Amino acid sequence: MSVLLNGKAIAATIKEELKAQLSARPYTATLAVILVGSDPASSIYVKNKHRACEQVGIRSLVITLPDTISQAGLLAEIETLNQRDDVDGILVQLPLPASIDSRAVIQAISPAKDVDGFHPENVGALSMNHPGFLPCTPAGIIELLKRSNIEIAGKECVVLGRSNIVGKPVAQLLLRENATVTLCHSQTKHLPQICQRADILIVAIGKPRAIDSRYVKPGAVVVDVGIHRDSEGQICGDVDFSAVEAVAGAITPVPGGVGPMTIAMLMQNCLIAAERHASRPA
Numbered sequence: 001m002s003v004l005l006n007g008k009a010i011a012a013t014i015k016e017e018l019k020a021q022l023s024a025r026p027y028t029a030t031l032a033v034i035l036v037g038s039d040p041a042s043s044i045y046v047k048n049k050h051r052a053c054e055q056v057g058i059r060s061l062v063i064t065l066p067d068t069i070s071q072a073g074l075l076a077e078i079e080t081l082n083q084r085d086d087v088d089g090i091l092v093q094l095p096l097p098a099s100i101d102s103r104a105v106i107q108a109i110s111p112a113k114d115v116d117g118f119h120p121e122n123v124g125a126l127s128m129n130h131p132g133f134l135p136c137t138p139a140g141i142i143e144l145l146k147r148s149n150i151e152i153a154g155k156e157c158v159v160l161g162r163s164n165i166v167g168k169p170v171a172q173l174l175l176r177e178n179a180t181v182t183l184c185h186s187q188t189k190h191l192p193q194i195c196q197r198a199d200i201l202i203v204a205i206g207k208p209r210a211i212d213s214r215y216v217k218p219g220a221v222v223v224d225v226g227i228h229r230d231s232e233g234q235i236c237g238d239v240d241f242s243a244v245e246a247v248a249g250a251i252t253p254v255p256g257g258v259g260p261m262t263i264a265m266l267m268q269n270c271l272i273a274a275e276r277h278a279s280r281p282a
C-alpha cells in the first residue's frame with residue numbers, strides 16, 4: 001500500500017492561489033493557444049487549458065487553424081501574437097502536422113511569451129539556472145514532490161526517457177534541487193537494476209504500463225508522466241499502477257497525477273509572463 005500523490009487536488013490548490021494573486025494585481029493576463037488541425041486528443045487538451053484559464057481568471061484566446069495551413073502562414077500568426085500588446089503568453093499545441101517544421105515554429109515564439117518553456121533561449125536559461133520559463137511538466141513534477149513533502153536533495157533520482165520536453169529538463173531540475181540524477185533511455189543496459197537504486201523514479205517513456213515492480217525499490221517514490229488510452233478505452237500511464245502500487249512508498253495516478261500539475265504550471269507561467277510584461281521598460 002502506497003501513498004497516492006494527488007496531482008489533481010494539489011493543482012486545484014495552486015490554481016486557487018494563482019487566482020487570488022491575479023485578482024490583487026492591476027493588470028490582466030492573456031494566454032493565446034494555437035491549435036492546428038482537429039486531432040481529438042489535442043482538442044481535449046486545449047479545452048482543458050481554456051477551462052483552467054477560466055478558473056484562474058486568465059483571458060484565453062484559442063486560435064484554431066486548418067491542418068492545411070502552410071508553415072509561412074503559421075509563422076505569420078505567431079508573429080502577430082508576438083507583436084500584440086494584449087497577449088502575454090503564447091502556446092502552440094503539439095504535435096503539429098508532419099508538413100510543418102515544429103523546431104522553426106518554436107523558435108518563432110518570442111522567448112518572453114514562451115509559457116511552454118520550449119524556446120532554445122528558455123532551454124538554455126534552465127540549464128544555466130537563469131530566469132526564464134520552466135517547461136510545465138517538469139516544473140509540475142518538482143512542485144508535486146515539494147508539496148507532498150518529499151525531499152529531493154541528496155536523493156537518488158532515476159529518470160526514464162530523454163525527451164526535450166520531459167526527460168532532459170526534469171533531470172536538470174532535479175539536479176538544481178541537489179539530487180543525484182541518472183538519465184536512462186532506450187539503449188540503457190541493466191535498466192531494472194538501475195531503476196532499483198532510485199529513491200525517486202520518474203517515468204516518461206511513452207509506453208503503456210511498461211514499468212512493473214521489477215523496476216521499483218520497495219518504498220520508492222514513483223512519478224508516472226505517461227498518458228495512454230488502452231484497447232478498452234481506459235486511460236493509463238507508463239507504469240503498471242496496480243503492480244507498482246504494492247511496492248512503492250508513493251505513486252502518482254493516471255489520470256489525476258502529473259497531467260493536472262502540468263496545466264497548473266502553465267497557469268503559473270502565464271502570471272509570470274503578465275507580470276514581466278507589465279513591468280517592462282516602456
Ligand SMILES: Nc1nc(=O)c2c([nH]1)NC[C@@H]1CN(c3ccc(C(=O)N[C@@H](CCC(=O)O)C(=O)O)cc3)C=[N+]21
Pocket residue numbers: 044045048091092093094095116136227235254255256257258259260262263
Ligand atoms: N505546446 C504544448 N504544450 C503542452 O504542454 C502539451 C502539448 N503541446 N501537447 C500535448 C502534451 C500533453 N499535455 C497534457 C497536459 C495535461 C494533461 C491532463 O490534464 N491530463 C488529465 C486527464 C486528461 C484526459 O482525461 O485525457 C490527467 O492526467 O488527469 C494531459 C496532457 C500537454 N502537452
